[in-house]
Amino acid sequence: MHEPIMNETRAANGGNGHDAIFTRDLNLWYGDFQALFDVNLAIKDGMITSLIGPSGCGKTTFLRSINRINERLGYVRTEGSILVFDTDIYGGEVELAQVRKQIGMVFQRPNPLPISISDNVLFGFQLHGEGRTRMHKSEKEEIVEAALKQVLLWDTVKDRLDSKATELSLEEQQKLCIARLLPVKPTILLMDEPCSALDPKGTEAVEELIWELRGDYTIVIVTHNMAQARRASEECIFMLMGKVVEHTATEDMFVTPAKKETADYIEGRYG
């Protein structure tokens, strides 16, 4: 029931140029260890924003707190707020399932479910369509085709939609993992080093796909690969020791970083 509200807000904001994700004084602890310090960020709608920084700087933690997946760990404490299209996703009245539906996530290692390719694409959709009348076969086929086309996978797999998703190559698996998020119409896609398990060719293909999806979705991508951040993102956030150091347009960050730490990291002095 919250999803329509979010979508209206999105329409009211008029798409590009507004904030998809807005955090205010976000602090996060794993037990006694503080992983995020006063994170204040405004991530723009319809853009690709990359998060860079050395290992352990909190970029993955930040990403995982946007769709509240961190909570599963049990010992995580979050303070501050995260607004997604003006709705506080940590607010009491928000349904977790709706948050996750709105915000899809792609992991480091592709994690297709060990079922058929088309069942993978339909999985999330059927999860949220429960309780309504059964879908027609043709309707299912349309959804599968549309999602796979969108991730540029349709031509390679169209003749074997019933074979197991785990038999695909890693690159294809990762594309499938993106495809299965699409049928529930998310607005934000979070990607946690989506190419780190892939070979250079696969990386290129997935980067190309991410670039294709720009505009239709707000994409936040965590990466270790500086060249990737530079190639495949429009804005860039540099984090260090749980704090945001710099957040600017990608080209500015790599050409004229404002802070010394950013410059040091980009030039490879640590990380």
Place this chain on the structure above:
Amino acid sequence: MLFLIMTALLILPVLIILATLIYKGGPAISWEFLFDDPREGMTAGGIFPALVGTIWLVAVALLVSVPLGVAAALYLSEFAPDNWFTRFINLCIINLAGVPSIVHALFGVGAFVLFFGFGTSILAASLTLAIMTLPIVIVATRESLQAVPLAFREACWNMGATRWQTIHRVVLPNAVSGILTGVILEVSRTTGETAPIMFTGAAFFLPFLPTSVFDQTMAMSLHLFVISTQVPGVPDHLPYGVALVLIAMVLTMNAASIGLRMYLRGKKKW
């Protein structure tokens, strides 16, 4: 070579036992033996009441322990927070598995026969068996649940699945063959147990079939014990025949469960 010998050592006892049973007990097996009552002070006749009794005992025990054990394992593996209470429950399960069966028997007498007033009955005996075999089901189920990769669960959660949807759609289908293995083990153990049913529901000699769970019954394992040690003048082939049938029952049930498991594994697409 060493491993080959060790493997052979594992197989050898099984083969010897089976061969002895078939050699000595085989001649006793006949339709009359399987479907007739014991006669002449259990020195002749068949084992039908004991056969039926054992099936009752195992079935009722399974009806109790499988739902309870699977539910407990689901809770422990999927829902329980990692705190002292959960660890305490786990400790209890391990200890429950270590309690000698005769102690379970006495517990059964105290709890089910006397306190709950079920009397010596199939119900009391089956409940005792169920409690005794509960750890097997819980441990096997919990292990097969935990063998489901975290990546599958994460994939599910991330698409907005609730905890129950994740369990129902991804975790259980993947764990079902492991759960069945636990049930197989439990069936084998339950069929053969003697001590827990001796005081709680199994009768020495009762040539009638039970009509409800509040009746007493004969059972194969106790019958074997009785005719082997308690009754004079039993011809040699009778106890061997009983033992052969008992072992055949266990093996048949195991085979059926393994078949079911293979069928389920083939049916699921992963």
